[in-house]
Amino acid sequence: MADTWNAELYKTKHAFVFEYGNSLIGDWLQPQAGEQILDLGCGTGELTAQLAASGAQVTGIDASPAMIATARQTFPEGSFDVADATTFSLPQQFDAIFSNATLHWVREKEKAIARMYAQLKKGGRLVIEMGGKGNVDSILHTLNIVMQEKGYHYEPFWYFPSPGEYTTLLEQAGFKVERVHFFDRPTRLADPHTGIIDWLQMFGQHFFAGIPETDIQNILQQVQQELAPQITRNGELYADYVRLRVAAIKI
Template sequence: MWNAVLYKEKHSFVFEYGNSLIDWLKPQTGEVILDLGCGTGELTAQLAESGAQVTGVDASAEMVASATEHYPQVSFEVADATTFALPQQYDAIFSNATLHWVREKEKAIERMHVHLKPGGRLVAEFGGKGNVQHITSAVKRAMQQRGYDCPDVWYFPSPAEYATLLEKAGFRIDRIHFFDRPTKLEDPTTGISTWLNMFGHLFFINIPENDRTSIIEQVQQELTPVLTKEDGNLYADYVRLRVSAVKN
């Protein structure tokens, strides 16, 4: 269950970092654009300011409700990345910090390809190979110490892996950027705990609340000295994969 308020107040870096992704898209007046995984709608609204006709979709009804409330001039819908079926094709699909949540990546790629016009472009950024490795490793250790198996929550591909999937689906790769992006967390003392409460909920399905709390506290304690930089702030070890591709 997504917490839209916590997302906007404590994790605004998700959409703030997405601003530079819009530069890759270069939306044009009159284009029809789909924002796949729109979250609370900040970037969707920015895309609409270009004069494009933009629709935002997200699997979270809470996120879509927040987006609709704050940006009533933009169209938003609840839809899943692996099954969405909209009544038109788009000049472009934009996706920020979403596709690493989609374990069935081939289905999402197929849906994106179907919904693009011939020559339409896909511009996306999401977690790449090695993303939040310190955090996931610490969670796994803490869970195993308590007798729990740690599930694979995200899909973090290498550039070559994802490019191959896109090409098999009928895309031509325009460019790919694979880079480290240490990401400052909100609070030096609780940042990892807050991050896990926001983004790590799938780790803790079927785990009792007291164990969940102790696991998160252990991870915070273990990683604070590891992820604290000279400025005194905590930085999550983000690795990002950014891709621009065109439908053949």
Template sequence: MIWDADLYKTKHAFVFEYGNSLIGDWLQPQAGETVLDLGCGTGELTAQLGATGALVTGIDASPEMIATARQSFPEVAFEVGDATNFSLPQQFDAVFSNATLHWVREKEKAINRMYTHLKKGGRLVIEMGGKGNVDSILRTLDRVMQAKGYHYAPFWYFPSPGEYATLLENAGFRVERVHFFDRPTKLADPEKGIVDWLEMFGNHFFANIPENDKQAILQQVQQELRPQVTRDGQLYADYVRLRVAATKI
């Protein structure tokens, strides 16, 4: 998947802005410790981790995101790497991941890579989309696509707390803390926020659909959803988030 790094930073900054409390309240990085930011995107949270005095490395599968991160934060180490098969020459005191792991359908492989790259006793702190995330958008998209003769195929991995905790335990982690919660998320553009969201995060749904039909689908999804996702003139996506803290034992 090719990412539009500029669109990500300008209209979807909430992705990394919501990660601030994950750093301060959950990870609590210490000066001098090594931290891997898995799925670092354009690097804002990686740089924030580095500002604490931690020795941080950011990794992302998107060359476009890494190029933007390196340009914005030249003092931080960034690498291109896939969550399911990356290999770095060191183990870390902590692995941090925000809004990435729901993109990784081969979840056991990603968990293995995180476990392998942690020191014994090292900390894992993640946030990802949880069960029910953006359900209203996906249900509407499914209905509209099928009505227009196209096939909708689920793409993301949104686990329940018990499901993901079990995967971590099976890999050798001790799960310390879990938080599963609704987080309605305001979209940047009150007129076409749903269209922008699907163009940013859901382009894979339209890989073989002509552009005219794609735009018609997007507009219809936006039109049908608008009444139920509008609050005080703003559009909100129905995010459900899963946070987990675990330790390598």
């Protein structure tokens, strides 16, 4: 798949993706100095750098060359590589694997889980956050309706599992699940006038493959116009994020 990530748009209007990951590090992972940690789906490297600040030895991987290029430029002292979650293979095993807002992009989830298991030391920790069942339903429902009205086929893309579904997959792979949190997290979009458009341009390019640019813009404008009144609170847009956090141990 072509790299469609806009690293600048990600950092300027969607920084909440990595900012919300701070508590996942401090409260769930609790990295220790000297540990070897893998940041799976590191994006532009902000959380990788935060992990490294704990004294851990951190490697960040991401499938997007654009994201890795930005991470290397912003954090030149860091260790970053382009790699796919379903096929990555690194020379060392890790004390912990950390992943924030990545695994819902990985539809071959069993392959990703198998790779994470293989790259952890025995007793190693897996700490993840991803979109859970119901995540951004309002955006996707409205997009579906608008695309059909304009004669285009909407094809679901992300993998947003229930807690039971994902923890079962982890257990089948050999993990012991220790902690689960499934929760609503209404997320403010940066621009109340174009926030839904910006969000779809950042994360939803795959929906528009093969559609003329003029039609794409018309779809985006209509989704923004129809959905914005429903998700506006105190003059701000809030996307209906649902998050799944899991901590597990390789046994």
